[in-house]
Amino acid sequence: MPPPHSTQPPSPLPPRPRLLQSLGSCSRRAVTSAASSPSPSPPGWPRPLRYAVLGAGFAGLSVAWHLLKQSPKDSRVSVDVYDENGVGGGASGVSGGLLHPYSPKAKLLWRGGEFWKESMDLLRSAEKANDTAGSDRDDESLIWRRGILRPPTTEKAADILLENAQSCLQSCSLQVLDSDAAQRLIPGLHVPLNLAVYMPLALNINPRKYLQALFSACQNVANEASASSSEQKEFNLYNEHIDNLHQFSGDYDAVIICLGGKASSLPELTNKLPLRTCRGVIAEFQLPSDTVEKYGSQSPSILSDAWLAFQGPCTVSVGSTWQWKSDNHDPSVSDEEARTATEELLPKASAVYPGISKWDYVRARAGIRAMPPLTANGSLPLLGCLNDVIGERSNCAFWLVGGLGARGLLYHGLAGKLTAKAVISSDENMIPSEFTCWKAIKASR
Structure with missing residues (x-):
């Protein structure tokens, strides 16, 4: 707390002793602070807390939001996000965007209600920052609220869906049609x-636009806090390649690694994480402009052996x-890879929506x-502190948010919230043991 007689806003956060000098040529996309000229902490003020978040995808921005x-x-906090590809430039930004708390068999996932709630809370914050909650134009939408339909294609799948549909969340209900x-x-x-399971409250998210909006929400939190006379928060983005963790250890209280499939490529974590990488290709199609029959403006997306995420009547x-x-992290797709992917995906999509044959292939990601x-x-x-995994003594605590797999959009809210609580309190026990027990599993090689 400031001295009782002080009525002035806090001085800006002092500079890091080494890191900013080494990043002099990096692109600083966003800076939120109360002032621009650095000065030491005034007497009576606690030392500012500095956090580095590696990765600007679903996990990284969720952690950053919750840290802020x-x-x-009455605290002084700096959150620096590092991502060489910028906000949403990795796998999160090219995801399908379908959001619901169920397995492909319509079974509610473990802690599915909590995952769903926390994701919805972040989405609302992003919508507020993006100011598009009331937009009716599909090309401006952050979220398409039209539900998801799951028609089974085998008798066995139909029986399982019918049984699982009897138990569901009220906030994301299931209907048998x-x-x-x-x-x-x-x-x-x-x-x-003659059976389909309908999730009327499930969502289709524009992942890249959502991440940009969540980034703006983080900026807003920092700006609002720094306008206060009793606290100050900074939020920065650096487009910087991350070679190793040593470059951060002397300048931050904690470093949270949210790099997805790239986490295992860090030298300190090579062969130490039980993660498997899997490259996924998504094909985008558009309905020709001269087509009379469009996809219904309120018709849901479709889940089957392939999923179809509709963004408006023509995309x-x-x-x-x-x-x-796969170790191919390139978001671009070669003609050969795209052709192979469409040959695999189109028959699966046509099995439930034959009209897809009228749509033209546009691109793949x-x-x-x-x-x-x-x-x-x-x-x-996979959540938790990594200091024992890395096996090095350091004044900096290293943390992991990884292994979100194909459910990054569902998992990122709660994973970020739990991790932020643990980081702030320096207590891994704030994270349920089900998320930290991976440390006893042999790493994938």
């Missing part, structure tokens, strides 16, 4: 078994392929998923 929001009142009801939602839908993304053990090991509670994110 959960840091104590016959073929007539399903086809009223999606004209031309093929419902081979759809179809995914995804699974190329295990790809990203690497970091897949966690399977546990009794499902495939869960």
